[in-house]
Amino acid sequence: MLLSGKARLAGVIGWPVAHSRSPRLHGTWLDRHQIDGAYVPLAIAPADFAASIPMLSRIGFVGANVTIPHKEAAFAVCTSLADSARRAGAVNTLLFQNGEIIGSNTDGIGFLGNLRAHHVDPSAGPALILGAGGAARAIGAALLDAGTAVTFCNRTRERADHLASTLTARTLDWSQRHAALADFALLINTTSLGMTGQPPLEMALDRASPAMAVADIVYTPLQTPLLAAAARAGLRPVEGLGMLLHQAVPGFAAWFGVTPSVDEALYRIVAGDLLG
Ligand SMILES: NC(=O)c1ccc[n+]([C@@H]2O[C@H](COP(=O)([O-])OP(=O)(O)OC[C@H]3O[C@@H](n4cnc5c(N)ncnc54)[C@H](OP(=O)(O)O)[C@@H]3O)[C@@H](O)[C@H]2O)c1
Structure with a gap:
């Protein structure tokens, strides 16, 4: 793992979030590409969601994924929305760029x-x-x-x-x-x-x-x-697990500047205990 004081930060916001496989998925890509960055679970309660997003952007996060129960609330906090988010009526990917909160939906x-x-x-x-x-x-x-x-x-x-x-x-x-x-x-x-x-x-x-x-x-x-x-x-x-892997690609590319690939090895790592 490469993690310096200049590391780029992203994460997944949910409530609860402990079950999320996204940290494992993005962590694998960060390792594969030797990127100076981290992707962390962010357990944020619904009452704190709206206030926490601008704060994340101010403290240096480059973006985040948004999962249950925040996908509709995320729509409301964005300052700019991609067509995918408007069509889906919900946001699952945030990009913080030039003071904007840009929302898209990659499902x-x-x-x-x-x-x-x-x-x-x-x-x-x-x-x-x-x-x-x-x-x-x-x-x-x-x-x-x-x-x-x-x-x-x-x-x-x-x-x-x-x-x-x-x-x-x-x-x-x-x-x-x-x-x-x-x-x-x-x-x-x-x-x-x-x-x-x-x-x-x-x-x-x-x-x-x-x-x-x-x-x-x-x-x-x-x-x-x-x-x-x-x-x-x-x-x-x-x-369905393949959908989770593929929906994560655009966010990773936007935050960390590399388009990662989805392959069998990645599937096995993220599936982890599900494969039994
Ligand atoms: N693979 C992935 O990457 C991925 C991505 C997103 C979501 N998911 C999964 O997809 C599922 C749906 O997610 P969502 O966000 O769309 O949830 P949601 O908005 O809560 O919708 C749930 C849907 O399930 C139906 N439903 C629930 N219990 C039912 C029952 N007993 N009989 C018939 N229909 C029932 C609901 O019907 P009513 O309208 O009648 O209540 C509703 O249409 C979840 O399991 C989630 O984990 C997977």
Whole structure:
């Protein structure tokens, strides 16, 4: 580790933040590129968030990632927003530059990067997105921008309808998700179903077309019940940890001046105990 008095500082802001794999990820890249810098966990409570951001910039941080529950609050503290943040309605990456707080959202680009790494063309056909939360919006916007037709399907239909009207997409009722599967080339789980401690996501994958790719953005566990079912059905599974790795690339490049690569060795390091 190279760490001098002139080190560049960045970090991940969350509440809680102890579970975050981002320090391990960015720390690996800092080591690989022998960069004089550090990336640290920043546990900041919601009540302190708005005041802490300008302060971080004043004490020498070059930027930060923002995670749950601050992604919407981060939108409000920025003095400048990238299109990706406006489209996603949330910010996950901050860059402090020339007195500005610049916000962007890299979840969509990270999702597309991970699809491509799995040899899945994002524009190969219509996508069915399960969920209508923050991640669904960022991914939906990125797919629409890539020219893919998007349908949102959420337990709470009104949230899907609202999202679809904001982004110009379609919606389906939660109960219709099985019957409609054959119409899609890509299925994406952005709900928390399938996460460790949560019920699995029930999907009748036998109704899918054989070429369908099935992406799950949940990555604890690495292989969710949905991904295991997709593999058993002969469909193409796309796991969620890769999205976390790919979404981190633009922030690292902006803060530390080097565009890092995502590879199998990095995946194994960040997956750590998840690989078992
Ligand atoms: N791989 C990555 O890099 C990455 C990046 C971002 C997020 N994620 C993961 O993606 C997931 C969603 O994140 P988010 O920020 O979008 O969360 P969020 O805004 O809280 O949205 C959660 C979504 O899950 C749905 N949901 C929750 N419990 C459900 C249940 N029992 N049955 C059906 N639907 C249910 C909600 O539906 P309702 O609207 O009906 O409540 C909502 O659509 C999390 O697991 C997060 O860890 C991964």
